[in-house]
Amino acid sequence: MMTETRETKIKRLHMRSIRRGIKEMDLILTAYATDYMQDLSDAELETYDSFLKEYDHDIYGWITGQGEAPEEYAGIMTVIMGLASGLTRPN
Template structure:
């Protein structure tokens, strides 16, 4: 059975709000609320893969303390843009 784009968006939203560390809950919930509705299927696939990564790695990528893998670079840039105030002033 193929997942509809709306079902995928709902699933990814749930995965965004229930993370392992509170900082990523805050960052990804805000990102998902603002961005999932406008993402196409290709972007949703990248975001889905990104959500499978370890929260500590995600936080290092979003805070700029380490560099994210190339396939996530554009998506992390979008996430990072909305995380100002959570990761740094």
């Protein structure tokens, strides 16, 4: 099995962040990936990788308060919800 380098993982996760099924998720996750992903620890990158496997409608529901995200995503959600405020709730 080939091990993915950190740089390759970041590129892969960035691509998965910017090409989602819902335009709002493209915008929200592109901002997160661009601004925060380079500074994530390896463990945080693993969590973000798992997060990106969730359905867009579920993630969007968590962001808009229509559902509660799993506890493992609490740190990610705190940042993402701050980035999404103008997209999901008028300022």
